[in-house]
Amino acid sequence: MTSSADLRPDRGGRTLAVTKGHGTQNDFVLIADLDGSLDLTPHLVRGLTDRRAGVGGDGVIRLVASSALAAGAASLVEDPAARWFMDYRNADGSVAEMCGNGVRVVARFAERLGLWDGTAELVLGTRAGVRRVRREPAADDADDADDWYAVDMGPWHLPGGQAAVVAGMDAEVVVAGLAVTRPALSVDLGNPHTVLALADVDELTSVDLTRAPTVTPTPAHGTNVELVVPLGETTTPDGEVVGQVRMRVHERGVGETMSCGTGACAAALAVRTWAGAGAPDTWTVQVPGGMVRVRVLDGGHVELAGPAVLVADVVVDLDALS
Known part of the structure; x- marks a missing residue:
């Protein structure tokens, strides 16, 4: 087993020890900077996430003591048990509030480092609040038999309020490959999402997400755009009704990714809103990288569950990064 010291940044030279991980193929470069002494610049993030000249990833996650970052102070006020902070950066170097797939992956990373034993809950600080x-256990129909990680993603809300619920939308989106502008619903999970429904899987497959969709009104801080196809409902052997959706996503600061955890929550919550009274509280969301489960909790919270995988430990030559 690799010790935490082995995975910490090398302060003595121009190398950096990192770990590569993913959650339903939403992939990250993970850094154990427990004392917060690494200068994680946008240039370094872009170099690490470069898929040809770096390690490659949709983002960088630095695991750091909450007390070592100004952003971590709010987490400690919210819950003093949030000793560790998830410092998440998009692949373009911009700072993001949090990432649902990334929370699961960094939890597994904390296990690897010996910072969490996997029994009690891990309390983790993020810019969107404590998670x-x-x-x-993994879902019965999951491809991977390894344990899943379930995250209380905190509170969610519809920025458009009741008017958006009644109208079913509060935004319009232009997507390459779709002939007409589509209505969409804004969902906030600590980071912004805009969800639009498509008619069928063929239409979902045909869209071009190499170009960022255009959202009107334009969100002040950008938005992730989820394209979803409702797939109906199933009933589990114990009688629970579970909704099903398929999704693709364009993430701000990244582009299309194989999965987005907060996006999966937003997709399920939007379809649940459109379905109206009596809609299921539990949903399976199929993404290009696999499957996750979304569950509406009491108190206005939502839970995300799915796999988390660590695939490699890498020592990066910082001078070789472009």
């Missing part, structure tokens, strides 16, 4: 993670 709590627990281990649980």
Whole structure:
């Protein structure tokens, strides 16, 4: 087993030890900078995430003591148990509030480092508030038999309020490959999302997400755009009704990714809103990188569950990064 010291940044030279991980193929470069002494610049983030000249990833996650970052102070006020902070950066170097797939992956990373034993909840600080993670058995129909990680993603809301619920939309989106502008619903999970429904899987497959969709009104800080196809409902052997959707996503600061955790939550919550009274509280969301589960919790919270995988430990030559 690799020790935490082995995975910390090398302060003595121009190398940096990192770990590569993913959650449903939403992939990250993970850094254990426990004392917060690494200068994680946008240039370094872009170099690490470069898929040809770097390690490659949709973003960089630095695991750091909450007390070592100004952004971590709010987490400690919210819950003093949030000793560790998830410092997330998009692939373009911009700072993001949090990432649902990334929370699960960084939880597994904390296990690897010996910072969490996987039994009690891991209390983790993020810029979107404290998140709590627990281990649980994988879903019966999951491709991977390894344990899943379930995250209380905190509160969610519809920025458009009741008017958006009644209208079913509060935005319009232009997507390459779709002939007409589509209505969409804004969903906030600590980071912004705009969700639009498509008619079928063929239409979902045909869209071009190499170009960023155009959202009107233009969100002040950008938005992730989820394209979803409702797939109906199933009933589990114990009688629970579970909704199903398929999704693709264009993430701000990244482009199309194989999965987006907060985006999966936004997609399920939007379809649940459109379905109206009696809609399921539990949803499976199929993304290009696999499957996750979204569950509406009491108190206005939502939970995300799915796999988390660490695939490699890498020592990066910083001088070789472009």
